[in-house]
Amino acid sequence: MMKHGLDPADRHRPERLSCSELAIRRQSMEQFLNVAGPQIDQLYNLVCLSGCNVLLTDAEGVVLDQRVNDADAAQFREWGLWQGVNWSEAVQGTNGIGTCLVEERQVTIHRNEHFHTRNTAMSCMDAPIWGPDGRLLAALDVSSARADQTERYNRLISAQVAQTARAIEAIFFHASFPDARIVVASGEGIAGDGTGAATLLAVDKDDLAIGATRAARRALGLEREGAIRPRPAADLLGREDELSGFDKAERAAVARALARAGGNVSAAARALGIGRATMYRRMARLELGEK
Structure with a gap:
């Protein structure tokens, strides 16, 4: 990580945001955190017995929420896998959270694949979460402290992380358009982005598409980010418009x-x-x- 001027042998513990700084970040994403909370709980219940820490960050890599066993908390706190710590690549080098956000894809960083030598005792499985505006919103991470954790087991956890990230994204999309009906954009000639992400449209009372998930934007050729220009849903879906004329x-x-x-x-x-x-x-x- 020469471009960031980092030293892989640096043993300094990562700095944490102050309580007030963390509170401000959490408040700005309050609705999202409320939606994500139950899904994080479910994921944690699946992995908690294997010495795992479940973390949710913002788009800058700052940990906003987490679930961890009391027995494992001290170790993860020592590593800095804790609320308020910045795990961006610019600060930590190659790591699950930062690399996931930079590459905008699901990643697994296993032990010595980490940049900092202080992080090589952990395995991290991450998936990005996209907001209803098509922009990268967060990263979901499961980090393991087990020395005997195999890459095969990591793949199983990684699949569950990706599934949970997609669920959070879909639920938050629904919550972001409370007065619209949500339509799955599937059919002949419509393909997703290959990640299994939900291809959803928000359709208003006039049958105009007013919102779309990132996967739907890519599949249907809509604006990459930000608000979309309202269009007849039937035109986008290639279906006969029952309300035409x-x-x-x-x-x-x-x-x-x-x-x-x-x-x-x-x-x-x-x-x-x-x-x-x-x-x-x-x-x-x-x-x-x-x-």
Whole structure:
């Protein structure tokens, strides 16, 4: 890591943010941390008996949350795998968290693959988490203190880390568009990004796609980052638009009003802001029989 001016033999313990600095970072990602918490708990329950520490960082590599066994806490704290510590490559050299964030992919850094010699007693399995705006949001890490942990076992943990990261990403996407319906963008001609990440669209009441996960953005050729320009969901998904044309759109609106009114034409007409006679004429034109 010559570009960062780091010394692999440096034995100094990594510095931690102050409590107030860490609190500010956590507060800025409060909704995300609330969503991720239960998923981290589930992951920890799977790996806690094997001497593992589960960590969640922000996009800069600062650890914001963690789960660790009391029996293993002292060792991980000594290594600096703790809340408030920066594990970016610029600070720590090659390591699971920092390398995952730099390369924007799932990685496993096993023992002596770490840059700093002080970190070569650990194995780290990481996966990136992408935000609803298509930007890298966090890294999920499981680090092991076991000297006898095999690479085969690391692969099993790595698969679980990736699955949990994808689950957090999908759940946070849902939470970020509470008033939209979430559609899985799958079908002929649509392929994901090869990571198994959720290919999701957020669709508003007018059937316009207003949000997309990173995998959906890549698969559908949408804006790489930031807000997307609203587009008809049917156009993106390559499906026949059941609401195309004014007649079909009107038919759908009238049908919805009737359904909500339990078939009561007068109530449906009032909901649409039209008279009962007009409602009957529209129903006849649109071939909607009275229920």
